[in-house]
Amino acid sequence: MKSLRFAGNSRIEVIEARMPEPKEGQMLIRVRVSAICGSEMGGFRSEKGMEGNGGHEYAGEVVDPNGCGGFSDGDRVGVHIIIGCGECKHCLADHAVFCEKKWFCGGAHSEYHAVPAHQCVKLPDDIDWPTGVLIAGDAMGVAYHLADRIGIRGHDAVAVFGCGPIGLGNILLLDFYGARPIGIDVAPARLKLAENLGAVATINPKQDDPIARLRELTAGEGPDVCYECAGRPETVAMAFEACKCAGKIGIVGEQPEASFNPSRDLIHKELTVYGAWYWRLSEFFEMARLVREGLDVKRLISHELPLEQAQTGYDLMASGESGKVILRQW
Ligand SMILES: [Zn+2]
Ligand SMILES: [Zn+2]
Structure with a gap:
């Protein structure tokens, strides 16, 4: 599958990467849109770069629910960056940010991504991809x-x-x-x-x-x-x-x-x-309601580019002159 690699010193490479294999409780998602976040700039600019990429704001389609109840092939979902254990008191109260076993989703500027089902929220039909990534991501969530x-x-x-x-x-x-x-x-x-x-x-x-x-x-x-x-x-x-x-x-x-x-x-x-740290998965529904009431979140997007042109997207973000930059795969 196609993916991005932070190659160091502000260079982005489009690479051929191994398909992710979902573990138990995880689903395989075909990424349709990912957004570049300011928090990725450190990794992007660093001399050494990194193995994959810092992508963590995305929405896509379930291609393999992998036995996760409540989801089927083709469901459109948004994904929360913080992956909690799903079992502790914080996770059960929708405060995965406080979970002691939490980890952060990464590498999402890719064709496919594997993620626990309990960090996914189904996108209603009237929420398109760009809106979905903004309200299921940090941009509006924070x-x-x-x-x-x-x-x-x-x-x-x-x-x-x-x-x-x-x-x-x-x-x-x-x-x-x-x-x-x-x-x-x-x-x-x-x-x-x-x-x-x-x-x-x-x-x-x-x-x-x-x-x-x-x-x-x-x-x-x-x-x-x-x-x-x-x-x-x-x-x-x-x-x-x-x-x-x-x-x-x-x-x-x-x-x-x-x-x-x-x-x-x-x-x-x-x-x-x-x-305030990130947002709560359940807040997605309130944000979707605000969108229906007229909150035009897509005005935040200054640039929409295909994944292959990610270098341009990161350069724009790094210039400090852009709004939200999203990478499209739809
Ligand atoms: Zn972010
Ligand atoms: Zn937990």
């Missing part, structure tokens, strides 16, 4: 789960620090919820995308002081909510400083260390800080 954790209300002014695909997904959803997202990024192309997806204003920290601009845009108070989607210590610091008193902070940008001042930021300002 945004949905974060907004749900925080309890976003219509008219909340929300500063979104970092307008990569995750920040953009948040902006799209916040706009749909009636909130007022403000996009902050140093890349003009991404600020343009943020505006197109519903940001009421954008700020480029290379040109303007984000804290002062955010105050201006919120009648001097600061945003009700600040999202940190850039994964940088300085944007975490800005989020704490900018947020209004008794406001909320949502952190989804991965990074090892950032600092805040407990007295100044938490005690005296009474801020509440939320983390």
Whole structure:
């Protein structure tokens, strides 16, 4: 089967790979669409590259249910990146992210992929492939789960620090919820995308002081909510400083260390800080409902390419100027 290999130093090879053999409890999926995720950029850029590829956002057709109940040949499914054991209390409560035996799906930029049935969700007929990969993948999943954790209300002014695909997904959803997202990024192309997806204003920290601009845009108070989607210590610091008193902070940008001042930021300002990791499989159904109510998630996609042109897709992602890039096999 055809597959991608991260060949090192930002090179992608289209290779002929061995067909995956599903183990007990796993199904064989014919991949129809996979999305490139920002989290793959480390592996893509690394000198050594890797054996396969970092693909983990995908949707496809079941070609061999392998005895897994509830699925048949031809079922269209979306796949959750986190594969839990399926048996512990966290897995049974749909929190596979907390499972001690969890592993992460990888290598999904391929013609076929094997995955446990309990991490698959059937795509309804009215959910097409691009929509399916966005709402069964991190692009919308992270945004949905974060907004749900925080309890976003219509008219909340929300500063979104970092307008990569995750920040953009948040902006799209916040706009749909009636909130007022403000996009902050140093890349003009991404600020343009943020505006197109519903940001009421954008700020480029290379040109303007984000804290002062955010105050201006919120009648001097600061945003009700600040999202940190850039994964940088300085944007975490800005989020704490900018947020209004008794406001909320949502952190989804991965990074090892950032600092805040407990007295100044938490005690005296009474801020509440939320983390959110991925999303829950059951949230797929709520996202599908939002799509039916008019949430046009496909606006997040800036480029759609055949799998064979993956190099172009990764180069676009690496340029920092794209929205979501998807690789098509349908
Ligand atoms: Zn991802
Ligand atoms: Zn488990």
